[in-house]
Amino acid sequence: MSYESAARRIKRAERIVVLTGAGVSTASGIPDFRSSEGLWTEDHAREYYMSNDYFQKHPDDFWKKYKAIFRLKLLQEYRPNNVHQFIHELESDRRNVSVITQNVDGLHQLAVSSSVLEYHGSLNHSFCQDCGRSYPLESVMETMVPVCRNCGTTLKPGVMLFGDLITAHDEAEWIIKEADLLLVMGTSLQVTPFCLLPYYAGEQGRTSSILINNEPTDKDDLFDIVFHDDLSYAVQQLQELL
Structure with a gap:
């Protein structure tokens, strides 16, 4: 699939949920x-x-x-990078964007994203x-x-420490239930139960999905569109098309 196809899906979406992992913050030096x-x-x-x-x-x-x-x-x-800024810029009067992040660094908030659930x-x-x-x-x-x-x-x-109970999962599912596009960025989707969220999105039946990660994951087949690219490069491609 092409970045043009991904951009078209983003343009059509009214409620986007973005799942982010450590790969989103590496360009900030973390x-x-x-x-x-x-x-x-x-x-x-x-x-x-x-x-x-x-x-x-x-x-x-x-x-x-x-x-x-x-x-x-x-x-x-540490400061937000162009990936954090891209996610913030997806917000508009017509489009609602919610971020569910595995990251604990607070950079999505510094990038002024309106809705951020810090899963961990x-x-x-x-x-x-x-x-x-x-x-x-x-x-x-x-x-x-x-x-x-x-x-x-x-x-x-x-x-969250190892051994702590995850308390944000139900809220994350509720947010995803309302979405028409799931955009997953910079995560290998290996940590449970966060890695179950794409399955939940698929069960909703009407949620389109895009995965952007620098290497393959064992969840790639869950997504409609998959890119194995550097995130900074990927968002530059999408920004030009949006």
């Missing part, structure tokens, strides 16, 4: 944590350290490792498990181990 060059491949024990179980048992050591692994000191230096949470805030008070990233970076100013409890990151 590494893909599970690619061949990603951070997780450097040390598989990191999944153990970034678990809810490890946080509950060793909160002080967890925070030291968490800040190093996610490079929190650099987070505020966010690095930009943490919260107290006892009183529920939320704290922004700036506050979390003031000390090595952040604690709640209200009750002294060690804060928990707003990002």
